[in-house]
Amino acid sequence: xxxxxxxxxxxxxxxxxxxxxxxxxxxxxxxxxxxxxxxxxxxxxxxxxxxxxxxxxxxxxxxxxxxxxxxxxxxxxxxxxxxxxxxxxxxxxxxxxxxxxxxxxxxxxxxxxxxxxxxxxxxxxxxxxxxxxxxxxxxxxxxxxxxxxxxxxxxxxxxxxxxxxxxxxxxxxxxxxxxxxxxxxxxxxxxxxxxxxxxxxxxxxxxxxxxxxxxxxxxxxxxxxxxxxxxxxxxxxxxxxxxxxxxxxxxxxxxxxxxxxxxxxxxxxxxxxxxxxxxxxxxxxxxxxxxxxxxxxxxxxxxxxxxxxxxxxxxxxxxxxxxxxxxxxxxxxxxxxxxxxxxxxxxxxxxxxxxxxxxxxxxxxxxxxxxxxxxxxxxxxxxxxxxxxxxxxxxxxxxxxxxxxxxxxxxxxxxxxxxxxxxxxxxxxxxxxxxxxxxxxxxxxxxxxxxxxxxxxxxxxxxxxxxxxxxxxxxxxxxxxxxxxxxxxxxxxxxxxxxxxxxxxxxxxxxxxxxxxxxxxxxxxxxxxxxxxxxxxxxxxxxxxxxxxxxxxxxxxxxxxxxxxxxxxxxxxxxxxxxxxxxxxxxxxxxxxxxxxxxxxxxxxxxxxxxxxxxxxxxxxxxxxxxxxxxxxxxxxxxxxxxxxxxxxxxxxxxxxxxxxxxxxxxxxxxxxxxxxxxxxxxxxxxxxxxxxxxxxxxxxxxxxxxxxxxxxxxxxxxxxxxxxxxxxxxxxx
Numbered sequence: 001x002x003x004x005x006x007x008x009x010x011x012x013x014x015x016x017x018x019x020x021x022x023x024x025x026x027x028x029x030x031x032x033x034x035x036x037x038x039x040x041x042x043x044x045x046x047x048x049x050x051x052x053x054x055x056x057x058x059x060x061x062x063x064x065x066x067x068x069x070x071x072x073x074x075x076x077x078x079x080x081x082x083x084x085x086x087x088x089x090x091x092x093x094x095x096x097x098x099x100x101x102x103x104x105x106x107x108x109x110x111x112x113x114x115x116x117x118x119x120x121x122x123x124x125x126x127x128x129x130x131x132x133x134x135x136x137x138x139x140x141x142x143x144x145x146x147x148x149x150x151x152x153x154x155x156x157x158x159x160x161x162x163x164x165x166x167x168x169x170x171x172x173x174x175x176x177x178x179x180x181x182x183x184x185x186x187x188x189x190x191x192x193x194x195x196x197x198x199x200x201x202x203x204x205x206x207x208x209x210x211x212x213x214x215x216x217x218x219x220x221x222x223x224x225x226x227x228x229x230x231x232x233x234x235x236x237x238x239x240x241x242x243x244x245x246x247x248x249x250x251x252x253x254x255x256x257x258x259x260x261x262x263x264x265x266x267x268x269x270x271x272x273x274x275x276x277x278x279x280x281x282x283x284x285x286x287x288x289x290x291x292x293x294x295x296x297x298x299x300x301x302x303x304x305x306x307x308x309x310x311x312x313x314x315x316x317x318x319x320x321x322x323x324x325x326x327x328x329x330x331x332x333x334x335x336x337x338x339x340x341x342x343x344x345x346x347x348x349x350x351x352x353x354x355x356x357x358x359x360x361x362x363x364x365x366x367x368x369x370x371x372x373x374x375x376x377x378x379x380x381x382x383x384x385x386x387x388x389x390x391x392x393x394x395x396x397x398x399x400x401x402x403x404x405x406x407x408x409x410x411x412x413x414x415x416x417x418x419x420x421x422x423x424x425x426x427x428x429x430x431x432x433x434x435x436x437x438x439x440x441x442x443x444x445x446x447x448x449x450x451x452x453x454x455x456x457x458x459x460x461x462x463x464x465x466x467x468x469x470x471x472x473x474x475x476x477x478x479x480x481x482x483x484x485x486x487x488x489x490x491x492x493x494x495x496x497x498x499x500x501x502x503x504x505x506x507x508x509x510x511x512x513x514x515x516x517x518x519x520x521x522x523x524x525x526x527x528x529x530x531x532x533x534x535x536x537x538x539x540x541x542x543x544x545x546x547x548x549x550x551x552x553x554x555x556x557x558x559x560x561x562x563x564x565x566x567x568x569x570x571x572x573x574x575x576x577x578x579x580x581x582x583x584x585x586x587x588x589x590x591x592x593x594x595x596x597x598x599x600x601x602x603x604x605x606x607x608x609x610x611x612x613x614x615x616x617x618x619x620x621x622x623x624x625x626x627x628x629x630x631x632x633x634x635x636x637x638x639x640x641x642x643x644x645x646x647x648x649x650x651x652x653x654x655x656x657x658x659x660x661x662x663x664x665x666x667x668x669x670x671x672x673x674x675x676x677x678x679x680x681x682x683x684x685x686x687x688x689x690x691x692x693x694x695x696x697x698x699x700x701x702x703x704x705x706x707x708x709x710x711x712x713x714x715x716x717x718x719x720x721x722x723x724x725x726x727x728x729x730x731x732x733x734x
Contacts (some may be wrong), residue, residue: 014280015049018075019058020376020389022347030109031055031102038101047084047243053094061341062374063319064324078380095581099172100332103339108183114177114353117206121360122174123295124302124319127208127230129173131309132196132215137317138165139325140334149185149331151661160668162325165338168195170202173210173308175361176315177349178342193220203227209287210306216285218257225259225287232286232303235263237479239283243444250441251296253289261285265442266300270406271435278406278427281442297439309360316345336439348373348390355394362594364716368397404434480505480513487523490649493642496724500640501540533565536640637698640722652697655690658728659683664711666731672702672717673730679711687714698725 017028028051035041035050042050063071068091071506076083086094094313117123136153139162142145146163153160166184171177180202183196193215203209204464205228213236215221225233235241241254241263251264264284271277284303288294317323320341328334352364372393382388408427484491497503498513503522505513505627525546529539546554642649661673662683677683684707691703691714700722719727 017049017055018381019062019347020373020379021382022344022351022373022376023381024388025347025350026058026106026110026343031106034105034109035102038105040098040102048086048090048094050102053098054106055338056091057095057098057103057336058344059377060327061337061344062370062377064321064327074377077378094576095333095336098336100335100339103336103343107178107339107343107346110343110350111178111180111202113172113179114175114350117174119174119358119361120129121362122172124208124305126206128206129208129210129302130179130229131170131171131306132168132199133212133306133309133313134192134195135167135169135313135317136340137313138167138321139163140165141327141329142327143329145330146334149334151185151232165326165334166195167338168192168199169309169342170196170199171309171312173305175349175353176308176312176436177353177651178312178346181338181342183338194218196220197223197458200224200227203229204634205229211402212301212306213340216256218259220469221256221261222259223283230287231261232284232299234303234557235283235285236481238481238485239285239287240445240482246444247291247296249291251291251299252444254270254285256285259287259291259653260289261287262289262291263444264296264299265444266296267440267442268300269436269438269440270404271437272406272428272432274434296441300441306532312345316341320345320370351388352394355388355391356398359398362402363398364394365397367400368393404437406434407431449710477506477517478515478519479604480515483515483519483523487520489527492653492728493649499724500536500538500721502543527596532562533568534561535637605685610718633702635700635702635717636719638719639698640719640725642698642725652694653729656694659686659690660730664733668717669717671720672715672726674713674715675730677712677714679707679709684712687712700725 008260013451016133017031019026031051031054035054040050042237051178052075058069059075059323060068066074068088072086072091113128115122117126117128123129126521131159140150142162145710150163150165153164161277167181169181170179172179180199182198184195185286186705196215200223203224209224209229209231211224211231211233213234216233216235221231224382226636240254241261243252243254243263243339245253245264251262254261256262262285264282264286266282266284268280268282269277270279275688282300282303284299286294286299288299326334330338348359348366348369352366352369353361355369356364372389376382376389406427408429478486480491480494483489484494494503494505494513498505502521504514504524505515508514522543525543526539529542536543542554542557545557607665660675663677667674667676677687684705688705694701695703700718702717706715716726716730
């Protein structure tokens with residue numbers, strides 16, 4: 001730094017406080033005002049003033065592939081040898097001195113709509129279209145501080161290498177500009193709707209909020225509508241709205257709690273270049289109740305605009321950051337980087353929107369604008385008469401009008417937490433042009449008949465009333481949530497039954513499970529067989545015979561199985577009778593007069609018959625009720641069946657997940673998984689109590705808890721057929 005002339009200390013021309021062409025949207029005066037407001041303005045003139053620190057953090061986000069020293073060289077390039085040359089340590093101290101507060105305040109100033117709703121492609125009939133959605137693919141370095149704040153990400157193949165930020169944003173879908181973000185903590189402990197509620201104050205009258213499935217709860221929709229904004233949301237399959245009033249365009253009015261909505265059930269029919277016809281159904285609900293001003297077909301087409309928020313996220317994480325994780329190893333640094341990254345995206349979107357005045361901002365090429373902004377960093381601030389290179393790049397590299405295309409939704413990242421797509425779905429795997437697109441509004445569904453449960457016993461002596469709501473045949477197909485609700489069997493159990501070959505399910509064009517009208521009776525048969533103690537393999541064989549439709553064949557197959565269970569029950573009964581007799585004898589001996597003094601070999605407390613044992617080796621039997629050959633493992637032969645259901649099963653699952661989240665390591669072993677925990681008495685007690693309770697309802701699990709001075713080890717094993725349940729509860733590979 002010694003080459004900087006003393007006169008330059010008070011001369012702003014020698015200080016690299018700029019962001020190239022984007023400085024026009026973030027002038028130094030605004031930065032100085034925000035620094036003063038947040039109390040981060042330097043108290044004395046420094047060679048690295050706070051204003052330079054703000055621009056430096058922003059430049060770090062534009063060059064995620066470069067180290068801090070190289071980014072500073074780009075900022076100071078226009079000043080040549082006169083500019084300071086700080087070390088990396090000095091730059092880290094500059095970032096620490098700033099903190100995240102100035103960057104957050106700057107974003108609040110910039111988080112405004114970038115174009116009026118009348119701009120082409122920005123609004124819908126005078127309404128500004130905005131959208132909520134979460135982003136969970138911004139990764140942070142794997143440090144202890146980051147893991148403590150963000151937790152760890154569980155994927156299909158195990159634990160991910162990097163923690164991920166939990167970010168919720170409100171985006172103007174017409175310009176892809178940001179109207180407000182909210183940063184959450186560990187995703188497992190923070191619901192997306194709760195994060196979205198922190199942004200509701202940014203909604204105003206004249207906005208139309210586009211929401212994905214999962215945001216369609218009654219209370220959340222009512223809170224959004226209370227802000228004065230209108231809503232267009234895609235409904236989950238759990239929603240079965242009742243048609244109160246059918247409108248002329250085929251939509252109908254319904255009620256979500258206290259909110260009156262209009263439901264649009266649309267079927268999209270697409271024709272590809274090879275003549276293949278594909279269909280896809282959407283079920284939407286909106287507070288735009290006028291079918292004349294807002295026809296149902298227009299509402300259905302408008303919902304596609306919600307995907308602009310996904311494109312905006314891709315611009316940030318894939319185009320700007322090229323998939324790289326953030327730099328900081330602690331929370332304050334991550335928040336600072338995140339706010340700076342959102343500011344850079346907002347500045348680029350502001351420049352693109354200004355460059356395409358009167359045209360659809362979607363036509364601007366984000367990549368071209370980003371590269372122009374990066375190149376302008378080395379030239380220094382622009383003069384007033386110099387054209388903005390970002391404007392020139394956005395105007396020169398305009399994208400063609402968007403084509404209608406279709407492709408299968410599939411996961412490309414090998415460690416994604418989302419399940420991979422089913423290749424059997426009819427959607428093409430490659431992006432395919434759509435030659436024709438038709439929207440058909442489906443009529444409202446007929447109300448389901450109210451049919452009482454079947455109370456008579458079923459065939460083969462099985463009682464079909466086993467904690468199931470059995471409905472008559474002839475009903476329509478069911479989604480997994482509908483089947484779970486009507487049968488009382490959790491959705492996770494239904495998925496396990498499908499994996500075990502007990503409950504087949506077809507797949508819709510969207511990949512959802514779809515069950516036939518006999519699924520409820522089939523579940524009743526499975527549950528009744530489980531209560532008889534039959535193994536899943538035997539139940540699968542019985543179902544194959546049952547599918548043939550001959551009751552006599554099912555009875556013939558069940559007779560030897562039930563006979564085996566009777567013999568097993570008799571054997572266990574004899575063992576219990578012998579054990580009870582032994583307890584009675586011990587109780588009789590202990591009830592007699594006690595010898596004087598302490599316990600000895602002839603007191604009757606430690607020998608079964610009260611007589612001293614012979615000299616020599618002493619064999620001590622532990623847990624006599626579990627004496628068995630070392631080669632025998634009864635958990636392998638136990639039926640894979642759980643006696644819990646409904647709320648009890650959900651509560652037990654939540655208890656296990658809360659405990660396993662505290663595991664410090666997880667190791668796959670033969671037939672199971674081994675988890676290590678911190679060595680605390682409280683945690684050991686909780687693990688032991690929960691393992692004992694689990695064995696009461698799931699005898700096919702085998703638990704071993706080892707206590708050491710430095711750690712606890714819980715080993716869980718289960719038969720191969722119970723692999724999905726083992727993975728769901730303990731994180732093992734199914």
